[in-house]
Amino acid sequence: MHIATLGPSGNNHELIAKRYLKMRCSGEGSVTLFSQFEEAFQALLAGQVNYVLQCTAHATHSDCVGRYMHRAYPVDTFIAGSKPLALIAQRAAVRPTQVALQPATRYYTDLTAYTEIIDAPTTVAVAEGLLAGRFEAGICAEEVLEQAPEQLRLVQSLGPALDIWVMFATTPLPTSSPLRLDADV
Secondary structure, three states, X not given: OEEEEEOOOOOHHHHHHHHHHHHHHOOOOEXXXXXXXXXXXXXXXXXXXXXXXXXXXXXXXXXHHHHOOXXXXXXXXXXXXXXXXXXXXEXXXXXXXXXXXXXXXOXXXXXXXXXXXXXXXXXXHHHHHHHOOOOOEEEEXXXXXXXXXXXXXXXXXXXXXXXXXXXXXXXXXXXXXXXOOOOOO
């Protein structure tokens, strides 16, 4: 089994793809990361990968469902928790006014104290920006604190996000599949 999903390495898409292989395929298989879902779906349609894994909370999910309708079919779905997330700030920023976040995380906590919200493409990008000192605060994986405890501080632990994930393939499930509810009853 060869799964395509969104990169960069270290993000939740990679984490969940590896969990999927471990739980559903005894760890057998591989994961290829793409910078955009369009590239992953094109690889699927070209036969370069067997599946595309996508979180339904991702901003491009509905576009991908529409764009690849009748060519890429949902064949599995499940709920999985992300890496534990946190609102993290620079130690030097006593009262940060800016916060960086991946748009899907915008409502994970009250951000009214921040006057500037910076959209980042991924929580990995938020973590990189915090580590580089580009952001005063941000929502990302809590584990980033371990990389720079002298530089960063925990503002609020948010825990893992429980998301719905969809696996796509080029062959649809039969109407007799228990995952399909569109068959006549």
